[in-house]
Amino acid sequence: MTNHWVDIKNADLVLIMGGNAAEAHPVGFKWVVEAKHKNKAKLLVVDPRFTRSAAMSDYYAPIRAGSDIAFLGGVIHYLLSNNKIQQEYVLKYTNASFIVGEAFGFEDGLFSGYDESKRKYDNSSWAYELGEDGYAKVDETLAHPRCVINVMKQHYSRYTPEVVSNITGTPKDKFLKCCEMIAETAKPAKAMTILYALGWTQHSQGSQIIRTGAIMQLLLGNMGLAGGGMNALRGHSNIQGLTDLGLLSTSLPGYMSLPRESEQDLASYYKPRALKPLRPGQMSFWQNYPKFFVSLQKSWWGKAATAENDWAYHYLPKWDKAYDVLQAFEMMGQGKLNGYICQGFNPVASFPNKKKIVAGLSKLKYLVVIDPLVTETSEFWKNYGEHNEVKSEEIQTTVFRFPSTCFAEEDGSITNSGRWLQWHWKGAEPPGEARGDPEIIAELFLRMKKAYQKDGGAFPDAMLNLTWPYLIPHNPSAEELAKEANGRALADVLDPKDPSKVLAKAGEQLSGFGLLRDDGSTASGCWIFAGSWSQAGNQMARRDNSDPYGIGQTLNWAWAWPANRRVLYNTASCDPSGKPWNPHRKLVAWNGERWAGSDVPDIRPDANPNDENAVRPFIMTAEGVARLFAPSGLVDGPLPEHYEPFESPLPNNPMHPKNDKARANPAARVFKGDLEAFGKPADFPYVATSYRLTEHFHYWTKNCESNAVIQPQQFVEIGEQLAKEKGIENGAWVKVSSNRGFIKAKAVVSKRIPMLEVAGQKVHTVGLPNHWGFVGVAKPGYLVNTLTPFVGDANTQTPEFKSFTVNIEKA
Ligand SMILES: Nc1nc2c(c(=O)[nH]1)N[C@H]1C(S)=C(S)[C@@H](COP(=O)(O)OP(=O)(O)OC[C@H]3O[C@@H](n4cnc5c(=O)[nH]c(N)nc54)[C@H](O)[C@@H]3O)O[C@H]1N2
Numbered sequence: 001m002t003n004h005w006v007d008i009k010n011a012d013l014v015l016i017m018g019g020n021a022a023e024a025h026p027v028g029f030k031w032v033v034e035a036k037h038k039n040k041a042k043l044l045v046v047d048p049r050f051t052r053s054a055a056m057s058d059y060y061a062p063i064r065a066g067s068d069i070a071f072l073g074g075v076i077h078y079l080l081s082n083n084k085i086q087q088e089y090v091l092k093y094t095n096a097s098f099i100v101g102e103a104f105g106f107e108d109g110l111f112s113g114y115d116e117s118k119r120k121y122d123n124s125s126w127a128y129e130l131g132e133d134g135y136a137k138v139d140e141t142l143a144h145p146r147c148v149i150n151v152m153k154q155h156y157s158r159y160t161p162e163v164v165s166n167i168t169g170t171p172k173d174k175f176l177k178c179c180e181m182i183a184e185t186a187k188p189a190k191a192m193t194i195l196y197a198l199g200w201t202q203h204s205q206g207s208q209i210i211r212t213g214a215i216m217q218l219l220l221g222n223m224g225l226a227g228g229g230m231n232a233l234r235g236h237s238n239i240q241g242l243t244d245l246g247l248l249s250t251s252l253p254g255y256m257s258l259p260r261e262s263e264q265d266l267a268s269y270y271k272p273r274a275l276k277p278l279r280p281g282q283m284s285f286w287q288n289y290p291k292f293f294v295s296l297q298k299s300w301w302g303k304a305a306t307a308e309n310d311w312a313y314h315y316l317p318k319w320d321k322a323y324d325v326l327q328a329f330e331m332m333g334q335g336k337l338n339g340y341i342c343q344g345f346n347p348v349a350s351f352p353n354k355k356k357i358v359a360g361l362s363k364l365k366y367l368v369v370i371d372p373l374v375t376e377t378s379e380f381w382k383n384y385g386e387h388n389e390v391k392s393e394e395i396q397t398t399v400f401r402f403p404s405t406c407f408a409e410e411d412g413s414i415t416n417s418g419r420w421l422q423w424h425w426k427g428a429e430p431p432g433e434a435r436g437d438p439e440i441i442a443e444l445f446l447r448m449k450k451a452y453q454k455d456g457g458a459f460p461d462a463m464l465n466l467t468w469p470y471l472i473p474h475n476p477s478a479e480e481l482a483k484e485a486n487g488r489a490l491a492d493v494l495d496p497k498d499p500s501k502v503l504a505k506a507g508e509q510l511s512g513f514g515l516l517r518d519d520g521s522t523a524s525g526c527w528i529f530a531g532s533w534s535q536a537g538n539q540m541a542r543r544d545n546s547d548p549y550g551i552g553q554t555l556n557w558a559w560a561w562p563a564n565r566r567v568l569y570n571t572a573s574c575d576p577s578g579k580p581w582n583p584h585r586k587l588v589a590w591n592g593e594r595w596a597g598s599d600v601p602d603i604r605p606d607a608n609p610n611d612e613n614a615v616r617p618f619i620m621t622a623e624g625v626a627r628l629f630a631p632s633g634l635v636d637g638p639l640p641e642h643y644e645p646f647e648s649p650l651p652n653n654p655m656h657p658k659n660d661k662a663r664a665n666p667a668a669r670v671f672k673g674d675l676e677a678f679g680k681p682a683d684f685p686y687v688a689t690s691y692r693l694t695e696h697f698h699y700w701t702k703n704c705e706s707n708a709v710i711q712p713q714q715f716v717e718i719g720e721q722l723a724k725e726k727g728i729e730n731g732a733w734v735k736v737s738s739n740r741g742f743i744k745a746k747a748v749v750s751k752r753i754p755m756l757e758v759a760g761q762k763v764h765t766v767g768l769p770n771h772w773g774f775v776g777v778a779k780p781g782y783l784v785n786t787l788t789p790f791v792g793d794a795n796t797q798t799p800e801f802k803s804f805t806v807n808i809e810k811a
């Protein structure tokens, strides 16, 4: 979230699209209700199904799963062509006036730089035109035809209401009603918040859907405002913490990245990351990258990371490709992986194409499952009849189960979607042999280290020199780990302006990332967490909910990264002279000397907005402004474009009917055999989408009797027209199949799933709740991921769980 949960109450309009907050985030949803009651806010819901969120809405519009870019692109066209944008905001705070280089092009659904054989773009032609001074050229009159805003106008001119309706199936009048409601928030004092989750992310073009939403918010001037922003409602209680701490295969903590294979030395690693400003006076905050990076290396390898060895840069693996979950299972299938550790992860249930997942696990030498429960993954080798038909005798994989605690049985911090690190205390002691995750991992590490000490090995240095400063080495405490993530001074940290002034004494906990240095004098395990456990103690445990401005900015409740700032880009909530667009919802303002208000300003506190070349609010970009057009950052294009899901009921992409290369996202990574396993519309004519129910949490709560009682049995949901066409009655058994397998379940026939008219054909949707499987006390069921396709988003590799095709028949 750029904003936070409580801030939703400040919105004038709440758009829930690509999520179902009332169902999947029922507690956080109370802030939507609060906005409706206290702020007379309107709720707009766009979803293929009439959801529990839709039931609370002021207006609902249906949409075909997988077509959101067409919808949002249409809204962008509406805003631009009806002049419903926040002019001053767009001019000063976005790259609307930047001039795109002459080499940029877009033809037949492909951007310039496409290499079909690699399914990859070379993005060098998407760059801005640079002046002789090295800065990007701008034209603030917006007259230049290659100004970003003009390139955009042209790009989205194709997304007329008729075209949008034809692709999305949203009736034209409903689409236009949504446009009108959204356009109202272009007024400077009005704010719309967007709440989204997997209905946007789980697509082969998920990142681009989110970018389309962000572009729309920027045109409306809704970023950085109270009640505005792009708000990803996250999943597992600490999944925000997972990305913060860099647990994805190409990440390092604090949104730094693991070096690529081509970056064998530190200088080539810094070059594309520690970027110089593209406009005069801008902060281009990633210039500080070396300070964060060196502090991380010092945190991990202490004295072994020295200036002479480039801070042990050679200890880090260099990636040739992303080793995400899809990649890992592809490699397992090819026999290129010996072992796999699943910690709090049940891929047999949760990853696409169950058959491929089970086949992969069956080729391993060993599988380790660290989990409080028996799971489908720990039982993958066992025959459970129709729900898991395997030949156990043919599987040689050794499965180790390490019973762990559950989150409620341990202390620690959990980061919520609003970036708040909240300390929690265990509610119970773990039962039986269960041990905490840190203890299990520490035991594994210490034994591996011993083995390296004894036997050497190909490259023991990184293992042997890892710092391990814990009181009980085989059981690090949550407090120790949290302090380490925050970071501390290794030597006195001096004020660069006045070296006689000591800002932090050697050994002290650091109070913020501003104190981090690239000379080895500081250590920090995650720079964005610096300040969470300072000399003043554990800031995450704070529980003072006083709210002096009455807009939910409780700065003394827990601690938010970065720097306890609650709303990102918050100086964009002011006009270019530093006055709030909406004085009733003031986050910060320029008081003549400094920025101050209800939030921690997201800018140098003394950066005068009235200076020539004033610092602009988007301090992380080299431009200082937000990107409508993204010259870099995403692998699949600088502007979002509609592509069909990899499995679609349509024969082509209605945007580019003649170019098969532009049918689905041309830069998404697809493995060979999977491409053939995609179904054809003639065999699988219906759109399927999978989702959650409030009454269950993934695959855990089917182990719990009370949940099993309130939602006992697997079902699939279909609309009345499809039921009639197929002669399926409510409560009948049905078989749903895709090109990868089938499931059987009870049919629920409802009015909640509308039939849509798309590209001249009738499109039906089949709804698949996720929560059943072959382990637990609920009635056994088929795993929905028997059906789903093995392809992911081009940037994040998140699987396309939300739009694929199936057939359905009476069983
Ligand atoms: N009770 C409960 N709560 C949970 C969870 C749980 O298992 N149970 N899981 C948690 C986790 S890990 C997560 S990630 C979150 C997920 O939270 P959500 O993403 O809100 O949950 P989903 O039900 O998967 O999907 C949301 C909605 O997206 C819609 N949708 C599907 N495809 C499209 C599309 O192409 N466009 C649009 N506009 N909408 C589409 C679906 O119809 C569905 O209503 O929930 C969390 N909360």
Ligand SMILES: Nc1nc2c(c(=O)[nH]1)N[C@H]1C(S)=C(S)[C@@H](COP(=O)(O)OP(=O)(O)OC[C@H]3O[C@@H](n4cnc5c(=O)[nH]c(N)nc54)[C@H](O)[C@@H]3O)O[C@H]1N2
Pocket: 198, 202, 235, 236, 343, 344, 345, 346, 347, 349, 350, 351, 370, 371, 372, 373, 375, 404, 405, 406, 407, 408, 437, 690, 691, 692, 697, 698, 699, 700, 770, 784, 785, 788, 801
């Ligand atoms: N078709 C389809 N598939 C989906 C989705 C979808 O919408 N549609 N959603 C996807 C999403 S968003 C998600 S997040 C995944 C979820 O996929 P998984 O994370 O694989 O599923 P969970 O059932 O949440 O498994 C988590 C496991 O963690 C265990 N656990 C709980 N607490 C602890 C602990 O403290 N330590 C350890 N070691 N283990 C613990 C639980 O017992 C459980 O077995 O599913 C994905 N799969």
Ligand SMILES: [Mo]
Pocket: 234, 235, 236, 239
């Ligand atoms: Mo999730």
